[in-house]
Amino acid sequence: MNVQDYDEVPAFLGEWGPFQKSVFFLLSLTIIPNGYAGLVMVFLADTPQHSCRLPNSTDVTTGGTVNLSLRLPVEEVDGERVYSKCARFKTHVGDGLNGTTRETEPCADGWEYSTDRYTSTIVSEWNLVCDDNWKGPFTVSVFFMGMLCGSLISGLLSDRYGRKIILFVSMALQTVFSLILVSSQSWAMFSILFFIIGFVQISKYIVMFILGSELLGKTVRIAYGTLGVCLFFALGSVVLPIFAYFIRDWRMLLLALSLPQILYMPLWWFIPESPRWLLSQGRVEEAEVIVQAAAKRNGIKHTAVIFENRSDQECMLPTGDKHAHTYLDLVRTSNLRNITIIAMFVWIISSVGYFGLSFSIPNMHGDPYINCFISAATEIVSYVIAWILLRTSPRRISLACIVVFSGVLLLLIQIVPSDHHVLITIMTMISKFGYAAAFSMIFVFSAELYPTVVRNMGFGVCSMASRIGSIISPYFAYLETYNKVLPFILMGSLSVMAGIFCLVLPETFGQPLPQTIQQVQPMIWWTTKRNDIIAVAEKDKKVENEHLNSQIDAV
Structure with missing residues (x-):
């Protein structure tokens, strides 16, 4: 069998055989520690009486x-x-x-x-109170700063050295530094180590997501990004309050959460490298071995050569737009520039809403362990709903409705009497439910908005914007120490604004993925007429053609 287009390989192997099931499950399993790596600070950095x-x-x-x-x-x-x-x-x-x-x-x-709730936290260990109370939320921000830096270079490293090696190096480093974190002797030492953990954690996440997308077929990828990655992430969030309830000392809690990560190392012999990446590096024989093994695993008897050295080297080259693209292409044309700005804003607000409410759990009425468990458990339902909506509904309408609904609920909290604690907690939980669903949907939506020639760069920029949102999110929870409803007003107002902006993004549901910048659908402005849309599209095409001609002339 000669495969000129690598996308034919998953079809040849079948969509959901034993090979795909094992890849789906094992890669999703590695994401569980990500579910509690950052959120563990809900308990580690809580301030006792x-x-x-x-x-x-x-x-x-x-x-x-x-x-x-x-x-x-x-x-x-x-x-x-x-x-x-x-x-x-x-x-x-x-x-x-x-x-x-x-x-x-x-x-x-x-x-x-007080030791009524905790034996010790990092706050009581290093007196992060009064004049030093800013250090608690700053420690969480340090973790997300590490994630920001990791998201910048993890893609480059996996493109250079391979998906599998970077995945397992990241898992090993996350385990090692998590164990070292237990022995921290000062707040500064803890923060530095926590930065490194954030760095390797997001590197593992991104590479794992890419590896699964390249190993699985088209019809399984949406399920992998929602039911696989997100559900197992939520499972890690569910495990966290259970461990924290029985282990009230921060060092022992970290130790109990870190030791099981050692069990991931044997997965090296069960998770393969990406054949697509191997082909791009000219390692055709290794790609051949992996695909032949996958075919045998799925019960497909096949002895012919799948990849031919010369043809497959050529098939991995881009066949559309040949000129080199850079991050400047995301802002060169007005249409793609507007899409990028709005997408980044929606990513930031979704991140602020999700993590801001997550870190507010200790400030909610009731037992923080029960609240955290309920909050994590509802995420599982939200990801299932997100998966259903992605399969059946328009992207921009679904995303806008969820984000606006979450924001309106937060705004309504200010009119609820302050002694109605249970109602306020329920409204907050429902809002976080919406942000979790929006977070999983925007991953797929953003990937569909950008054309193939700049899709990785566009997705990377949006992911970086999300890290900015997560860095500032702890301070929204911190505002509750000054005014109980101020964080809800800020997050609610920004969410309503983000939901409205979602409505002007192009619709991608049921549409073919754009390959070039000229194929990107125009923004949907309510005051824009059809002739204006055509004029903008022609203007953007002219700008892109001029850029292409300048590169050709340079060559």
Whole structure:
């Protein structure tokens, strides 16, 4: 069998045989640690109840217990009067001063932390409270900064050295540095290691996604990106609160979550390299061995040579637009530039909504372990719904409705009486449900918006925008310490705006994937007439042709 187009290979192997099932399941299995790698900070960086540590005193005790009203000033927080967490009275009651005139001072002797919920967290370990309370959310941002850097170079590394090797190197590094993280001796050391974990974690995710897309057939790829990758990611999120409930010490929790990752290493002998990548590197014999083994696994008796050295080297070359494309092509024409700007904005807001609400779980009413478990479990349902919508409904309409609905729910929280805690928690959970579905849908939608010649670059830019959203997301949860509804107002307003912008993106459902920039469908502006659309398309085509001619002249 001579295959001139590699896309014929999955058809030759069948769409859903034992080979495809094993690749689908094993690659999806590797994503489980990603589900809790960053969200573990919900428990690791939660702030226990605390107050200033008081020096031993015998003149202000009641029944052997220090009378806090004589030692700690009272502050008003969210309408309630509570003891200060960051100050204490400088003078004793015996100094002849009343409570209104006594001077206060910072917690010079450190803090006392409640152990009702946690044995220890990084907050209680390194006193990340009061003047240093910014370090908690910043630590989460550091993790996402690592993801941003990892997303920039992981594709280059996998293109250079191969999908499989980078996948397993990333998994090994994630395991090693997660174990080292357990022994962190300072907040700075923890942050540096957490940055590295974010770096290798996103590298593993991207390479795993690419490898699965190249090994599986066209009809299985959407299921792989939603039911496979997203469902197993949600499974990792479900596992997290279960472990955290039984393990209340942050070091032991990290250890328990990190050790099972060692079990992934034997998968090296069961997950193959991408034959498509091997062909692009001229390693035809290795690609032949993998496809022949896959055919045998699927019960296909075949002895003929599948790939021929000369023809398959030629078939891997692009057959359409021959000139080199760069990131500038994403903004060179007005249509693709507008698509890129709006897609980046939607990615940022979806990321802010998903992670912002995830890190707000400790601030919600009720048990944080139950809230986290329910939140993660509902994600599984959201990914199934996203998969159904991707198969049956227009992309832009479905995505816009979900994002707007999530935003409106958050905006409505401000009119709910503050004592209706259960209702507020339910509305927040439903909103996160919507953001999770939107996140999985926008992966597929963005890949369909861009033409083949710049699809990887366009998808990479959108993914980088998502990392920006995740970096700032912890501070939305942090705003709750100042105003309970402010994060909901900000996220809700931005989500409604993002949903409206989704409606002007081109529709891709049921449409063939564009191959060149000229084939990209125009934006759908409500005030735009048909003649204006044609004029814009012709203008963009002219710009692209001029760029192509300039490159030809240079050659």
